[in-house]
Amino acid sequence: MTKQQVTFFSQGRRLQGTIIWPEAEPCGAVVLCHGFGSSAEDIGGLLRMGERLAQAHLASLRFSFSGSHPYEDAGTIRPASEWIPDCRSALAFLRQEDPLAGKPLGLLGLSVGGGVVIQTAALDSQVRCVVALAPVADGYAWLRHRWLSTRGEEAWREFEKQVAQDAQQVARGEASRVMAHFDVQAMDNEQDWEMLLEQYPQLLRELTLESVEDTFHFRPGNYVQDIAPRPLRIIWGEADESVPLTDGYDLYEQAGQIKDLQVLAGAPHCCWNTSWEDPVTQLCLEWLGSYLTSSASVANS
DSSP states (O other): OEEEEEEEEETTEEEEEEEEEOSSOOSEEEEEEOOTTOOTTTTTHHHHHHHHHHHTTEEEEEEOOTTSTTSTTTTOOOIIIIIHHHHHHHHHHHHTSGGGTTOOEEEEEETHHHHHHHHHHHHOTTEEEEEEESOOSOHHHHHHHHHHHHTOHHHHHHHHHHHHHHHHHHHTTOOOOEEEHHHHTTOSOHHHHHHHHHHOTTSOSEEEHHHHHHHHTOOGGGTGGGSTTSOEEEEEETTOSSSOHHHHHHHHHHSOSSEEEEEETTOOSOOTTSTTHHHHHHHHHHHHHHHHSSOOOOTTO
């Protein structure tokens, strides 16, 4: 396999990514989308996913969303207003690569990135198939769930108030307030978080409250029904501590055919670097391979 560093543009912003090409001519390609506060490799998970895709004769493009590492404005992520255009630009960039001319493209994303691939597929009828790993369907509900789970209703209301006040300050031309990522997601084990930051310095330590306000408006769940009849596989950990499994059942019910929901017993929210990574990878390869490397035809593809 060959790894190619690339740059492309989204709404005038320069984005960086890596294409992994298989040894032989690719049958198709997959855009890989990282989660909230992460970056292109997604603590190594998307790097390894790209390598496994190459072994299955599929190219892949992983990239860092706007406002993420390694950009100068890291910490200013806007999933609702910028990440969907970023993903669509990544697809457009791949389509103009000569080895992929006329080849099918798919999407794979984790968490907030999982929500991105759902909304992007709904808006881009040329996407052949989708895999969403524990996707965030509603940014406001997701953050509220995290805060209520660890810090309670009163703390959540105070956090909402801070975000609203910050939006007013930004409207007056003032800079958005910065908050520790640990607090934005209402995490509860600071020692584990610091160890993760030390191991993966690409993770964002801080985020602007403007980023939070934008995440409040992230609503990919409103688009899931528009993916059909193209194939959607949703994968969830039964022990997901970040995005409740009930959201997975709701998304599955709202989605049209062709659809599939896989629930892994005992698995956490993020399966990278755990014993569940290989089973998740196998489920992803199975779905993507079925629709990108075979002659299977899907309406609107």
